[in-house]
Amino acid sequence: MSKTSAVAPYTAPDYYQLDDLFTEDHKMVRQTVRDWVDRRVMPHIEDWAQNNHCPTELIPEIGELGIFGPALPTEYGCAGLDQIAYGVIMQEVERADSGLRSMVSVQGSLVMYPIYKYGSEEQRRKYLPKLASGEMMGCFGLTEPDFGSNPGGMITNIKDAGDHYILNGAKTWISNAPFAHIAVVWAKDESGRIRGMILERGMEGFSTPSIHNKWSLRASATGELVFDNVKVPKENILPNISGLKGPLGCLDSARYGIAWGAIGAAMACYDTALRYAKERIQFDRPIGAFQLQQKKLAEMITEITKAQLLTYRLGQLKNEGRATSAQVSMAKRNNVDMALHIAREARQMLGGMGITGEYPIMRHLMNLETVITYEGTHDIHLLITGMDVTGLNAFK
């Protein structure tokens, strides 16, 4: 059996007729990305993940599709789409693989967004069109070896040296780092204030070693950023932001994309399990005829539907500029947990076949263990909701 025939053709679940709410543009964008994913990603993704290969060869095509930073303005070479279209794109890409979605969403939400939002006009014009086309790729350096959930404690720092700064420190767990041309990096200045800056590959003292041996996100490249007395020209500082709210503001955009993306992974697992349950015969009946398997499927479609409605509404609020960070946290936390739970249940429904690369479920399951950790862990997002409703800070 070929690796794709086991999962094709894909039928996207839409139990509450959410399609009625999408515009023709949303549906067109979704179909375009879905077709591309079916054609260019699905036939190879299991092999890429098994072989720990990040498909950077797809970057020019992704740029042509217009899905790097698709919600940024057309004057910078971007597609100028709304937030729901952005979400739908993330859903379709993550239906294939969370690692591929990482490559795309880091570029859009964590590299292009801060340059657009906090950068000078010169920085926007220099970097955004090349990032939109994929001619240039970027990464985002916030996490440090000793400061993950608590990025405000970072020790990476810059010292003023006249016409430039000297940067020292290290970042870890950085998606896209091994191949990125530029890095948006967050470091403390001499007054302890967090500043953002753009580093370019080739700057003396700047290196990007790869992280190996991941059991998760194997089709994504992850690395470190090491800064050893790197000279950072002052024009590379993002002028329009300082403080932790700079990087956290970018995370809002990326977490929103993950909320949609996780639905894509969940839909892929559900669709696979439903198909399998109707075809797999045990005790002379399809396993889908047994109540225990129906319970799993009924709960999966219920949770997917709830997540779709939550996320669509969040998209409307984002389009109106009214979504709060806490609302984004709730959606990221709920949807990733939902997807991980569905992946686990779906894997069991496939019995032994569920652990193989013939089906996408085990890969999604392993990927989602990263997704529930990065961009703020499951626990951190719960504490954000807890603080929002009580007004009391339980972090520290």
Ligand code: TGC
């Ligand atoms: P706190 O004192 O609460 O806040 C400091 C300042 O930031 C503001 N703020 C936000 N601004 C914008 N968006 C948000 N979501 C914000 N949350 C807070 C806040 O108003 C304050 O502003 P100001 O003006 O008063 O200075 O900060 P804290 O140190 O207590 O930390 C709060 C906490 C724990 C919620 C925060 O640190 C956090 O979210 N931690 C999780 C870290 C995290 O998510 N890291 C992600 C790294 S990047 C990544 O994982 C990429 S994976 C990419 C991929 O491959 O897809």
Ligand code: FAD
């Ligand atoms: P810790 O912060 O050490 O947390 C360990 C555990 O303690 C967690 O369960 C956490 O919930 C819990 N915990 C921490 N604080 C509290 C508290 N106050 N109360 C209760 N429980 C708490 N970062 C980037 O900057 N850029 C990237 O591109 C990027 N890509 C990534 C790609 C991958 C594959 C992975 C795995 C991570 C990536 N990250 C990236 C880092 C990611 O954001 C961090 O791993 C995440 O924020 C958690 O930090 P940590 O791993 O240090 O865990």
